[in-house]
Amino acid sequence: MIKPLQSLGTLLLFFFLALPAAAQPLIDSESRFHPIIGAKGMVVSQEMVASQVGASILAEGGNAIDAAVATGFALAVTLPQAGNLGGGGFMLIYLADENRTVAIDYREMAPSAATKDMFLNAQGEVDAGKARFSIQSSGVPGTVAGLVHVQKKYGNLSLKKVMAPAIKLARSGIRVTVALSESLSSHRRLLQSNAGAKQYFFKKDGADYAVGDVLKQRDLAASLKRISAQGAEGFYQGKTAELFLAQMERTGGLITQADLDNYAVVERSPICGDYRDHRVCAMPPPSSGGIHLVQMLNILEGWDLKGLGHNSADYIHRLVESMRRAYADRSQYLGDADFFPVPVETLINKDYGRVLRDKIDLDHASRSADIGPGLKRTPESTETTHFSVWDDWGNVVSNTYTLNFSYGSGIAVMGSGFLLNNEMDDFSARPGSPNGFGLVGGVANSIEAGKRPLSSMTPTIVFDPQGKPLLVTGSPGGSTIITVVLQLILNVLEFDMGIAEASAASRIHHQWLPDDVYYESGISPDTLRRLREMGHLVSDGAAVLGSTQSIQSNGKGVLFGATDSRAHGAGVAIQP
Numbered sequence: 303m304i305k306p307l308q309s310l311g312t313l314l315l316f317f318f319l320a321l322p323a324a325a326q327p328l329i330d331s332e333s334r335f336h337p338i339i340g341a342k343g344m345v346v347s348q349e350m351v352a353s354q355v356g357a358s359i360l361a362e363g364g365n366a367i368d369a370a371v372a373t374g375f376a377l378a379v380t381l382p383q384a385g386n387l388g389g390g391g392f393m394l395i396y397l398a399d400e401n402r403t404v405a406i407d408y409r410e411m412a413p414s415a416a417t418k419d420m421f422l423n424a425q426g427e428v429d430a431g432k433a434r435f436s437i438q439s440s441g442v443p444g445t446v447a448g449l450v451h452v453q454k455k456y457g458n459l460s461l462k463k464v465m466a467p468a469i470k471l472a473r474s475g476i477r478v479t480v481a482l483s484e485s486l487s488s489h490r491r492l493l494q495s496n497a498g499a500k501q502y503f504f505k506k507d508g509a510d511y512a513v514g515d516v517l518k519q520r521d522l523a524a525s526l527k528r529i530s531a532q533g534a535e536g537f538y539q540g541k542t543a544e545l546f547l548a549q550m551e552r553t554g555g556l557i558t559q560a561d562l563d564n565y566a567v568v569e570r571s572p573i574c575g576d577y578r579d580h581r582v583c584a585m586p587p588p589s590s591g592g593i594h595l596v597q598m599l600n601i602l603e604g605w606d607l608k609g610l611g612h613n614s615a616d617y618i619h620r621l622v623e624s625m626r627r628a629y630a631d632r633s634q635y636l637g638d639a640d641f642f643p644v645p646v647e648t649l650i651n652k653d654y655g656r657v658l659r660d661k662i663d664l665d666h667a668s669r670s671a672d673i674g675p676g677l678k679r680t681p682e683s684t685e686t687t688h689f690s691v692w693d694d695w696g697n698v699v700s701n702t703y704t705l706n707f708s709y710g711s712g713i714a715v716m717g718s719g720f721l722l723n724n725e726m727d728d729f730s731a732r733p734g735s736p737n738g739f740g741l742v743g744g745v746a747n748s749i750e751a752g753k754r755p756l757s758s759m760t761p762t763i764v765f766d767p768q769g770k771p772l773l774v775t776g777s778p779g780g781s782t783i784i785t786v787v788l789q790l791i792l793n794v795l796e797f798d799m800g801i802a803e804a805s806a807a808s809r810i811h812h813q814w815l816p817d818d819v820y821y822e823s824g825i826s827p828d829t830l831r832r833l834r835e836m837g838h839l840v841s842d843g844a845a846v847l848g849s850t851q852s853i854q855s856n857g858k859g860v861l862f863g864a865t866d867s868r869a870h871g872a873g874v875a876i877q878p
Contacts, residue, residue, distance in 0.1 A: 350872065366695075370449075386445055396771050405570040446534055700776050710722050730746075809821075
C-alpha cells in the first residue's frame, strides 16, 4: 500500500532533485494552488485510500486499466455512498500502444418487466417516491460486468491480484473518516429504513459510526471474493445472484435471473470534437456528456474568451447561453441511441454550433420560458464519483460511476453487503416531468425494457495538438457534471491555469430548466449584479458545483494531479 503523502514541499524537492533539467516541472510559486507531481503513474479519486490502492497496483506492474479496476472495487468499500457493486457507469480508455480511445458503457439497464408508465399513479402523475426509493427504482447493475470486462481485455494483471486490496479492506475494516461519518449520519433516515442497510452501516445497537471507528463489511468481502474467483459470473450467477434475486422476490422488485444473464457491456466509439487546436473526447449516448460538452465548446469557440476575462459577466453570459441551448437540446433529442435515433452528428457539428452562437444576444439574457415552462429545482445529489488514472506507459483511464442518489435507493441486498442503485429515475417517467436532478426529458428517454437511462456522466480526455493525452478529468454532480467539466477544460485551455488552480476556480451552472443561474462563492458581487441587469435569473445564494478528479501532463513525462478541494477525503496517489 502506498503511504499517504506527507508533505507537498518534500515531494516537490524530490522531483526537482530526481528529474533531469529538461523534464523539471514548471511551478508557479506565486500561485495559491499547487498540484501533486509524479514522474510515473498517478491515481486521483474522491477517496484517498482507494487512490493508494490504485497506485499500489501500478507499482506492482499493473497498467492504468488494472489500477482503475482496483480503484473502482476499493471505492465500493471506502466510499459506499457512490462507489459500488450495485450501480453502473462509463469508462474512457486511451491505449497508448494503439493510439486509440475506447468508450466502455456499463450503464444500468431497465429490467425486462419495466414499462413506460411504471412510475405513474392513478392520476397519471409521477410517483417520485416509487421512482427513487423503491425496489423498482433499481436498474440491472453494470459495474461488476464493466470492471471485469476491461480488466480481462486491457489489463496486465489477474483479476484476483487487482481485487485483493478491496477484499482486504472490506474484511479487515476501514477507519471511519470525518467525511464517511458525516455522510452516514446525514443519511440515517434513508439507510435505517432498510434492514440490510441498517445492518451494514450502523452499529448493532443502531448507533452511528464515529470518526476513528473501524467499519468491517464481511458480507461485501464475501461478494468481492466470489467476483475475484469467478469473474462476472461470481456476481450475476451463483450465490450473489441468489441473494440478489431473493431481495427482489421479498420486496416486489422486477429484476430476474434472465435480466442478470442478459446484461452486457458495450464498447462504443467516443464522442470527439476539436476545440481550437485540441481534441476533446468523452462518452457517447446513453451519456449526454460527450455530445453536449462538444456542442458547448463549438458555440464558445467563436469568441475570444480569454479577452473577456475569467468569470467576468460577459464571459459567464456566454457560458450560460451556451449551456441553456445545449440542455434544451438534451431534453428533446437525447436517449439510448440503441433505442432512439439520436442526431449525434448534427448536434456536434460546428456549423450547428455556429447557428446557435449567432442567435445569442451578447447584451441580454434569453428566457428559457421561450422554449418551455420553468420548473422548480430539486436538490442535487453529488454522489456519483469519478477517478482518473495515468500509467508510466501513457495509458489513461477516465471513469465515472454511480448509484444515482447518495446511497442509491437506500436498499441493500441482504447477505451481499452492497446497495442497489435508483437509476430508473434517470428515465423520463413522463415526458416533460423533471427527474430527481430537475432535468426534463422527452420520449427519447422514456422507459423501455432493456434500455439504458440517459446520463450526464462525462469522463473526458483532452489531447494536445500532437494528438497525445494532455488532460484527463471528470466529476460527480448530477445535472451539473457536463458544465463542471466544461469549465475545467476552459480554465486550462483558455486561461492557462495549472490543474490545481483550474480545479479550485469558482463555477457556474445553467441547465435550461429551471431558468436559474447557479454560482459558487468567489464570483464577484459586481459580476452577479451585472448578470441580473442583463436579465439573468441568478440564484439567491451560492452553491457547490461538482468535484473534479484530474491529471494533466506537461508532455515531458511529468504528471500533475489535482483532487477537488470541494470533496472531503479525496486524494492523489503516485507510483513510487
